[in-house]
Amino acid sequence: MAAQSRRHRLFQAGFRAIAAIGADRWLAPVARGRGVILTFHHVDPAPPEAYAPNGLLTITPSFLDRVLATLRQRGFDLIGLDALPERLARGGRPFAVLTFDDGYRDNVAHAQPVLRRHGAPWTLFVTSAFASGTGRLWWLELERAIARLDRVRLPAAEPGSPAIDLPARTADEKSAAFAALYADLRAGSEARLLAVIAALCTQAGIVPGTLARDLCLDWAALRALARDPAVTIGAHTVSHPMLAKHAAEVARREIGQGRERIEAELGRPVRHLSYPVGDPTSAGSREFAIARAMGFATAVTTRPGHLFAGHADHPHALPRVSVNGYHQTDAALSALLSGVPFLAWNRGRRLNVG
Secondary structure, three states, rough: HHHHHHHHHHHHHHHHHHHOOOHHHHHHHHHOOEEEEEOOEEEOOOOOOOOOOHHEEEEHHHHHHHHHHHHHOOOOOEEOOOHHHHHHHHOOEEEEEEEEEEEEHHHHHHHHHHHHHHHOOEEEEEEEEHOOOHHHHHHHHHHHHHHHOOOOOOOOOOOOOOEEEEEEEOHHHHHHHHHHHHHHHHHHHHHHHHHHHHHHHHHOOOOOOOOOHHHOOOHHHHHHHHHOEEEEEOOOOOOOOHHHHHHHHHHHHHHHHHHHHHHOOOOOOOOEEOOOOOOOOOOHHHHHHHHHHHOOOOEEEEEEEEEOOOHOOOOOOOOEEEEEOOOOHHHHHHHHOHHHHHHHHHOOOOOOOO
């Protein structure tokens, strides 16, 4: 976890430096695109624990309020995803789209009141297995399993590879164990990732695949939410796989059946898609082509960046800007909305759609 902490300290230092020299103001006309899609996951007022490796996915309601107020102050129009293609094509005032991934209960409990107070439209991307209470929130399973264990022991994944044996008594040790396992498992197949985390859950007395029932909105709650005219429901596949790691027919089935289940449950068309995980190792040109062929109006990644005029020709490979729980500061928010960090991140490229 030390490497992760260093990385986030570097990010925070960069945000402060951008604010100190005013780059978020004088570089914004060059760096900022026509609009931005913001990514959120959890919204929760509870303070983080000392061991909270998924803390980057959670912001407080008060910070969400600051995000929305800042967007208004900076002249951004808050628009829904349905309006994005036309606004992207014609330009005009900068706009922001608010998206929430996975379908968590806290989005209704803690985010919706803030969003309603600001009159903000927003999109919830639903993973159909999570809504059914059967999906694997594996990143949270991993966190909770390590929280219960004093040592993480796993046999070698294959002949010649080392066994895993890591201490996990203190918060720092648990954080380091999570970071090591997360990096190792993300680099391999999804089947191995799920099997290893299931084994750890068993050691820790956790039944894999049960967290979604407590943490995610079920179909009845989603039907109630969908009646809010400010809310757009989008698709986030059936089981939240890293699509690019699977065969094309699996990717098509995950995307198509995820949308079909939502449409059947809610009785309305689903026009927008979010690729699970969404980085280049999880969604690329093949997935973009599948989303286009299936007729989605837009599909969003987690590739970082603002939206530029050229994205109008690539509506199934749209970048987003993550609102990170580790950086709930005015300096970080100002930098992200300016687009300045992405000049370096994307090496000057405005489009990253391959």
